[in-house]
Amino acid sequence: MTDPRDDAMAEVLAGFAPYPAEFAARYRAAGHWRGETFGSMLRERAAAHPDRIAIVDPAGGAGDDPTRRWTYAELDRRADRMAAGLRARGIGRGDRVVVQLPNVAEFFEVVFGLFRIGALPVFALPAHRYTEISYFCAFTGAVGYVIPAVEGGFDHRELASRVRAETPTLRHVLVVGGDAGEHTPLADVPLDPSGAAPSGSRVPEPQPGDVAFLQLSGGSTGVPKLIPRTHDDYIYSLRGSVELCGQDARSVHLVVLPAAHNFPLSSPGSLGTLYAGGRVVLCPQPSPETAFPLIEREGVTVTGLVPPLALLWLEAAERRRSAGEDLGLETLEVLLVGGAKFSEEAARRVRPVLGCTLQQVFGMAEGLVNYTRLDDPEEVIVTTQGRPISPDDEVRVVDDEDRDLPDGTTGHLLTRGPYTIRGYWNAPEHNVNSFTPDGFYRTGDLVRRTATGHLVVEGRAKDQINRGGEKVAAEEIENHLLAHPAVHDAAVVSMPDPYLGERTCAYVVLREEHRARPPKPVELKRFVRGRGLADFKVPDRVEFVDAFPATGIGKVSKKDLRAAIAASLSSSVTSSVTSSLSSS
Numbered sequence: 001m002t003d004p005r006d007d008a009m010a011e012v013l014a015g016f017a018p019y020p021a022e023f024a025a026r027y028r029a030a031g032h033w034r035g036e037t038f039g040s041m042l043r044e045r046a047a048a049h050p051d052r053i054a055i056v057d058p059a060g061g062a063g064d065d066p067t068r069r070w071t072y073a074e075l076d077r078r079a080d081r082m083a084a085g086l087r088a089r090g091i092g093r094g095d096r097v098v099v100q101l102p103n104v105a106e107f108f109e110v111v112f113g114l115f116r117i118g119a120l121p122v123f124a125l126p127a128h129r130y131t132e133i134s135y136f137c138a139f140t141g142a143v144g145y146v147i148p149a150v151e152g153g154f155d156h157r158e159l160a161s162r163v164r165a166e167t168p169t170l171r172h173v174l175v176v177g178g179d180a181g182e183h184t185p186l187a188d189v190p191l192d193p194s195g196a197a198p199s200g201s202r203v204p205e206p207q208p209g210d211v212a213f214l215q216l217s218g219g220s221t222g223v224p225k226l227i228p229r230t231h232d233d234y235i236y237s238l239r240g241s242v243e244l245c246g247q248d249a250r251s252v253h254l255v256v257l258p259a260a261h262n263f264p265l266s267s268p269g270s271l272g273t274l275y276a277g278g279r280v281v282l283c284p285q286p287s288p289e290t291a292f293p294l295i296e297r298e299g300v301t302v303t304g305l306v307p308p309l310a311l312l313w314l315e316a317a318e319r320r321r322s323a324g325e326d327l328g329l330e331t332l333e334v335l336l337v338g339g340a341k342f343s344e345e346a347a348r349r350v351r352p353v354l355g356c357t358l359q360q361v362f363g364m365a366e367g368l369v370n371y372t373r374l375d376d377p378e379e380v381i382v383t384t385q386g387r388p389i390s391p392d393d394e395v396r397v398v399d400d401e402d403r404d405l406p407d408g409t410t411g412h413l414l415t416r417g418p419y420t421i422r423g424y425w426n427a428p429e430h431n432v433n434s435f436t437p438d439g440f441y442r443t444g445d446l447v448r449r450t451a452t453g454h455l456v457v458e459g460r461a462k463d464q465i466n467r468g469g470e471k472v473a474a475e476e477i478e479n480h481l482l483a484h485p486a487v488h489d490a491a492v493v494s495m496p497d498p499y500l501g502e503r504t505c506a507y508v509v510l511r512e513e514h515r516a517r518p519p520k521p522v523e524l525k526r527f528v529r530g531r532g533l534a535d536f537k538v539p540d541r542v543e544f545v546d547a548f549p550a551t552g553i554g555k556v557s558k559k560d561l562r563a564a565i566a567a568s569l570s571s572s573v574t575s576s577v578t579s580s581l582s583s584s
Helices: 006-014 021-029 038-048 072-088 106-117 130-140 156-166 231-244 262-266 269-276 288-298 307-322 344-354 378-383 428-434 474-482 521-530 558-583
Strands: 053-057 068-071 096-099 120-123 144-148 172-176 211-216 226-230 252-255 279-282 302-305 334-337 357-363 369-371 394-398 411-416 441-449 455-460 464-467 470-473 487-497 501-510 541-544
Touching (some): 038 106, 038 231, 053 072, 068 072, 072 106, 096 130, 130 156, 130 226, 144 156, 156 172, 231 269, 252 269, 252 288, 262 269, 262 357, 269 279, 288 307, 307 344, 344 357, 344 378, 357 378, 464 487, 464 501, 470 474, 474 487, 474 501, 474 521, 487 558, 501 558
Parallel strands (some): 053 279, 096 120, 120 211, 252 302, 334 357, 501 541
Antiparallel strands (some): 053 068, 394 411, 411 441, 441 455, 464 470
16 A cells, blocks of 8 residues: 555656666766665764764753764664654655754754655755745645744744745644744654654655755746755765765864755765764854854864855954964865855965865756865866866856857856756756756856866856855846836846955836935835845845846846946946045
8 A cells, every 4th residue: 555645756756857767877887876865874874883973063052061962873863763753743755844944953853854754855045034935835835844943033933934824735834942932843853763654654765766855046037946856866976075075084074054055065065074974063153253163173174165255264364363363273174165256366365374275166056066176286276166076977168059169268058967957846947948958957157168177167147146155036136126116127137246256236217206206225125125035135236227228139238237337336446546545
């Protein structure tokens, strides 16, 4: 007799574009896919070294020592008990559960518990708010939503109550820490594994080719698309990352960025570190004031940052060294920087300032990941974004007509390989435009390839702003601005920023009746924020114009708008410098 909850997996598979059989066979024959699952991976590590520390949560304990330290055996046991409790509450194979947690140990307890029963985590970021969360829950038909009670001053319980009232499938809201209110404390969920199977039914083991979880794309239009990752493909990317980054059982990885983000999850990240048998240390805040003492106390050997944070760390280190302070970074061996392009000037500062090796990372949640190698010449490390993990990563650099370009020429990056998806989940219309007929993913990145096979990122072809590693879809913000009664039209573009790489500038055409007394830019920002968007999506700058420049066929020329704001910023800097020189 089949479990009726298998219908949930049928829904997952209906929206999933599998790897073609001949490619799957090739990847297995090459040893890339080894039939591992996340549940079996953790169980094997726990059996091999049960007493080794797996997770360090410096803010999750109580008493004199707030630090929690979970061994591999304890993490494995907690995953089993969480799986049993989730199963007893009717969550099973193929069910989707939105997980929105900060960097706390419960993140891993929940995720591995879901893996054990074949349910799918849908990874949300702490900064997401009503617009994103309501969409994730409704679109995926989520049955569960896991949240902190309050994080960063924001009450997630109120958000969850609103989303639950609007989402018929959402049966469970599980709350970590604090008063759960009308929802369920996560601490009440775990059970003895013997209680996991109601009516004596057996919990089916997930298969290596099953979808393991859904990640979020950066998204170039509207809210993010969902990325289905299988146990086979994602574990291969972990293994490749571990090997290229020199991770092993002695590695201590500091998770600085949000734990659910693809970069700190897998490059090599927390899951890669657990795969290698190393130690994962969770950093509650990314500031040097929090991270540097943790690096010293826990003997951290590797961590990953986006460029803005890397710059902040560099500045803090230089300032402290100038003041004669000890940085406490002696154990730090490798700093990975990714999520957005790291400038060459900043890259050259890493080794002399932080005393560690820089490893540049250029990848995407859809698959392809590139690393500079630890033994690459320094010039290659600071000037490129690395080479692909796998010998079976197929990379093409093409022109606008999909014709291959020679090395050294900038073009569109297309890729296909053993850990790059063949389609977004349940998004056939997007897939037509995002993938070629023969399965290459159109990344939207503009790159050039060197003679050694390293890639240099030159920009984005898609209408998307990369705000310090957080991807902002212009169309999504435009739609919210258009809801304001004073706005006739809106166009959001990137503007250069020395710290974040790019910030957002919203060009706005007002309705005729509002032009005499236009709203202030801060009012429009407040309006967008009030519609439940993450703070990083609120426009950094608002410019009012009478009309937009147009292309030859009448479309808004965002190229001209980007050029205009860049020129305006450059002129402002020049005027400021000139004024300063004149007054000195």
